[in-house]
Amino acid sequence: MKKLIKISCLIAVFGLMLSSCKPTGPKEAVVGNAAAKVYVAPGKYDEFYNIVSGGFNGQMAVYGIPSGRLLRIVPVFAQFPENGYGFSEETKPMLNTSYGFVPWDDLHHIALSTTKGEHDGRWIFANGNNTPRVARVNFKTFRTEEILELPNSAGNHSSPFITENTEYLVAGTRFSVPMGNNKDVPISSYKENFKGSISFIKVDPQSGRMSIAFQLRTPGLNFDLSRAGKGPSHGWFFFSCYNTEQAYTLLEVNASQKDKDFIMAVNWKKAEEYLAQGKGRIEKSKYAHNVYDEKVHSATSKMEEEVVVLDVSELKDIVYFIPCPKSPHGCDVDPSGEYIVGSGKLAAMMPVFSFSKIQKAIADKNYEGDFNGIPVIKYEAALHGEVKRPGLGPLHTEFDDKGNAYTSMFVSSEIVKWSVKTLEILDRVPTYYSIGHLSVPGGPTKKPWGKYVIAYNKITKDRYLPTGPELTQSAQLYDISGDKMQLLLDFPTTGEPHYAEAIPASLIQPNSLKIYKLEDNKHPYAAIGEKQARVERNGNQVHIYMTAIRSHLTPDNIEGVRVGDDVYFHLTNLEQDWDVPHGFAIRGATNAEILVMPGETQTLKWKPLTAGVTPFYCTDFCSALHQEMSGYIRVSPAGSSTPLKFSTGVVKSEVKDTK
Amino acid sequence: MQDATSAPDVVRIAVGSPDHTTLVTALKTAEYVDALSNSGPFTVFAPTNAAFAKLPAGTVENLLKPENKEALRNILEYHVYVGVINEDYIQDGMTLNQVNLDNVTLSKKEGKITVNGNNVLGSAKASNGIVYIIDGVLLPPAKK
16 A cells, blocks of 8 residues: 555644534533532531542542542552551551562452442452452451452453342453463464453451452453342343454454454352352462451461362353443443343444343243353343444443433443433433543442432543643543433542442441550550550561650660661550551651551561661651651661660660560 | 644544545534544544545435434444554455444455445544545445
8 A cells, every 4th residue: 555645744734724623622511500519618528438449550549529529549459658558567468469569550440348239338349450359448447458369360350340248249350361280372372272260259248358259260251341130130240241252462453353242141149059069170379368457457468279160161051141242341230130231332332131031041042052162142032122322432331219321431422321211312411531430329239329420531631730741530520310411520530540439428437437446456566555665676677666646756766776687667656536647757768658547556667778877757747746756766887786775755774685 | 622732633634634524524514523533543434525426416415414413423433443453454355343333344455455345545544543535435234
């Protein structure tokens, strides 16, 4: 095609003519009483908590709705120098994996725990997309309490979706990979050697502790998203699958060849039966399980060794495929549990499947064939109906309390409201720009609260003051209480928001922890009171049992530390007063600061490299004498005989070497 | 979206070409400008003014009437594929499932590319995809 006329040069010439053909932009976007609807007066509370994934920042963020105010950033898979998460000795084990310490991940989706299909306000689950992991955050503390690595997974995208009573959360692999003993195979042997994996993770109903109950081994393809059944479909799980072409290069082209990919329906009760019959095979696989124990304010990391695998090509009746147009992304189940919405991100219509029809099709063996030995149900046999021409690039669907569905359209950048029953399109509003996920309070549960839909956009371009090439990420709040959706507010988000959920504040606020009780603090290095403050040497380890209370650190003069020592500052915050954290930082520390909540103990490790006197101080402005809350540590050369001493106010006598 | 610095998207490429005024009018009439200005990625087959002129007399005028917006949109969507198919990736006999859900067939013989038998006259890289200039309007197959 050497003769091709390259016309891009024309752009320069005609560039000035473009103004007549620009996208419509934000005109008429905000009308009337929008400001009043999002105004939360100073000192008043928001009605909803909005828990928003942070994508590539490895964190989640907590916003108030309707104000859009950022309330908290919760570090999950990423180190957070702001409070020492992943830097303190207590929290480092949280980021341990079979690959070693992995201080970052890509957090895409969150799932709030449910009981009887409704939000119960106990835990937030999240996925780590890159080094496959799932995490659990406690709603009492908004802290990450547990991280479980997922063996045999290669990109944990289809996760962490949960069942009606939080019996399981799932983790489906985005990428299929070779598994078992021989993983060193040609990439071109995808069809023979690459397998998919879906972990069913059991959640202890009391403690929330997670464990892999079993893994489903599937044919090689890509799992994208999923939702559990509920009500009549409780006991089933639905996953969107793409790349049924089983392409392994240039997926942009090669994984978009077929008109239809699949929704995979999983009968997990059947899987449980096989498991009970001992039909699972045990496979050796190393994966880390990290748990934070609030009693000792510390995490431990344990390496697990094996998983139970159920092969769905061999064990019949666990898995069925349903054809779904063009690379389905979202796979969402309506509040009744009867309808499953497939969103083919390259399709111009959306099929809505009927759970009862799927059951009938299975009973009648109404199949069009099989895929790697797994029955493929006839499209028409499973179909409730199609939403025609909803927009371009349907991605995700949430539901309100009135039988309506809200689907995000990435390519055409809009939210489309439609009736689940009649499949008629009722309204559409533009988003600015390129919406990904969306959230209605309670939207994925049996009991949506409705009221708002929040759009999480991929592009902001001209919506905010520019900050160089990297712009803020954003969300947009729409009122859905009327027939027509109304844009109320843009608000910036930290990280790139993917999925989010919103929950009434009344379910969270009364349970929020204010302080850690000192008498419950069982940290082995806690100093419960200044009388317990001390310094101990153990070989080249120096343990400083330090306390903090307004407005001094005890001890605040330390001598006898030597170059080459490992110095551990174990700081216990003696305050028992809500919102009085103390912090600790020391010059030259190569990690971070630590923030210590009232009644808590946290440890910062410091390795002095040169002799001299180094100051340390409290980093959290705690009182009018915060600037005075500081101290000095003297470091002597290696091998020096400077005696170990510590004091606050008065110089105490020399302390004995405990070793 | 105010942005005169970025590389042009598929719409701005069409707007920048004097040979595509009919197409641009059609895109505006069908309110299809915003969608094609977003992230994409798109492969757009862009018929020239001459291509539209080859249609039976009155066809274009008829399609631009408000009551025929859906039909116009269907035709325009038949010219758009979500994904970037660069020339190198085009294989003889390749089919693409277009936004309106119908397929087009590409052919590549001795370096000459056609789509449903219409000649590709040139191509232009866009920020959000690629534009192939074609000498005929693609008409979706009649619905079964």
